[in-house]
Amino acid sequence: MEPSSGIKTWQWVVTVIVIIVLIIIGIMVFGNDKASDQDDLGTDIDTTDTTASIEANRVVLGDQFPGNVVFLSSVQLANGGWVVIHKDNAGIPGEIIGSMYFNKGINTGKITLTKPTTEGGIYYAMLHSDDGDKVFDDTKDLPLKDSKGNTIMKLFRATAAVGAGLKG
Secondary structure (H helix, E strand, O other): OHHHHHHHHHHHHHHHHHHHHHHHHHHHHHOOOOOEEEOOOOOEEEOOOOOHHHHOOEEEOOOEOOOOEEEEEEEEEOOOEEEEEEEEEOOEEEEEEEEEEEOOEEEEEEEEOOOOOOOOOEEEEEEEEOOOOOOOOOOOOOEOEOOOOOEOEEEEEEOOOOOOOOOO
């Protein structure tokens, strides 16, 4: 009986040591909150994302059925703002035909338009800032830009063929 008791004690000691080592490794790997890395020379490089608020803005949607509603799959905003629907004007955003305010964060939604989209038409869903009053004014609520200075927008088409390839 005595040798068996010695083996159990040894197993417990090894198990405790393994658990302690795993905890230490976990802390070393996942517990580092410092926002810097090292380059190949061992020099600290600041990796804090200064464009996080800029890059946190995006709009996702696909082509839409013609009509007076545009459905948005996802709107991500660093601060509350607007998704504005523009008609195409020779390859650039033109007349505004709809807008809706979205809160900070990730949202889905639909925008009811003042003029319906038409079959074959090209449109743009563009992100705009809000000046704080939650009332859209295209002279004050300006388009949002990405880190490269480009306006954040998504081109889409109005077509009855949306989902035509899907069979249920």
